[in-house]
Amino acid sequence: MEIPTWHFFIKKAINPIKIYTFAGNKQTMIKKLLFIPLFCLFACSKAQAQETPIAEFFCGAELNYADVNFARLYNVLINLTPGAKINLGKDWQIGLQAQVPIINEGYADKDGWLRLSMANISKELHFESIRQHFKITGGLFGKSRYGGDLRWMFPINSWLLLNTQVGITNHWAIGTDLSRSGETFFETKKWSFTSIIGGRIWLDKWATELRANGGRYLNEDYGVEVEIIRHFNHCSISMFSQYHELAPSQYYKGTHRYGGGFRVVMMLPPYKKQKKAVVVRPASNFRLTYNAQSDGYSMKKYTTDPEENERTYPIHIPWGTGNFNE
Numbered sequence: 001m002e003i004p005t006w007h008f009f010i011k012k013a014i015n016p017i018k019i020y021t022f023a024g025n026k027q028t029m030i031k032k033l034l035f036i037p038l039f040c041l042f043a044c045s046k047a048q049a050q051e052t053p054i055a056e057f058f059c060g061a062e063l064n065y066a067d068v069n070f071a072r073l074y075n076v077l078i079n080l081t082p083g084a085k086i087n088l089g090k091d092w093q094i095g096l097q098a099q100v101p102i103i104n105e106g107y108a109d110k111d112g113w114l115r116l117s118m119a120n121i122s123k124e125l126h127f128e129s130i131r132q133h134f135k136i137t138g139g140l141f142g143k144s145r146y147g148g149d150l151r152w153m154f155p156i157n158s159w160l161l162l163n164t165q166v167g168i169t170n171h172w173a174i175g176t177d178l179s180r181s182g183e184t185f186f187e188t189k190k191w192s193f194t195s196i197i198g199g200r201i202w203l204d205k206w207a208t209e210l211r212a213n214g215g216r217y218l219n220e221d222y223g224v225e226v227e228i229i230r231h232f233n234h235c236s237i238s239m240f241s242q243y244h245e246l247a248p249s250q251y252y253k254g255t256h257r258y259g260g261g262f263r264v265v266m267m268l269p270p271y272k273k274q275k276k277a278v279v280v281r282p283a284s285n286f287r288l289t290y291n292a293q294s295d296g297y298s299m300k301k302y303t304t305d306p307e308e309n310e311r312t313y314p315i316h317i318p319w320g321t322g323n324f325n326e
Helices: 006-022 026-044
Strands: 055-066 075-089 092-105 114-127 132-141 145-155 160-176 182-186 192-203 208-216 222-232 235-245 256-267 278-282 285-291
Touching: none
Parallel strands: 055 278
Antiparallel strands: 055 075, 075 092, 092 114, 114 132, 114 160, 132 145, 145 160, 160 182, 160 192, 192 208, 208 222, 222 235, 235 256, 256 285
């Protein structure tokens, strides 16, 4: 008799959601019904106190490298990533980001095109009396995905928090090489349902955070991740371990694989938020991820914030680090 494994139970828990979301003629009905709980959330939520609406303009850099070519030491791709955040008040925000190519050695020609990489609008919903916090985002996301994203955070107490991310997305791309070549497409047939559930433990004495997450990722694969993060002034360092499904490949045997590595997130000056109507600054952070067993496919996630990182929480809540006001 075969003993069910962890991914068997995750699939059983999440797959019914996929069936009722995408099954035939029920899709239109479900889309309409989704507006009911969303309307209730907007009607009952309370906006956090906020200063005068602020427009923040910033620019960072993106470095991609890979050791997969015998003809050169590394394939290298460097892009500038200018972006903007426009705070509309009452926890509404617009996020924008572009990709400006600088160096492309070894990557596909389209990877070095001038691109729009993000354009969306988000709303945070806070129910302080019951400690429920939500963030709803719609539009164009990172990793060439567009659609809708819902995040939920529930601080049970000062050291324990539960979190969830659910998304329905599809592929999109807008880019040009500044000549006659370009592309604009929005795929509408195959939508992806992602759902990641997890928890966090905050150890205040050591400024350390323990995280565990698992679920269904962008490429319809399942996986779990455990991470320990040590927070310092303007820097966070973590080590993580993963166990996930593999894509069919001639290079890997089996259906599952262990992975692991480390992450470094360094905040860049100025560290404190400026209370001006218009702020021009460098990108808020520099982040590096190293995965010793990455297959370039498994456990992939999109981003909804131009400066999204592991140090800063996706929803502004007074728990753990409190986002450091950075």
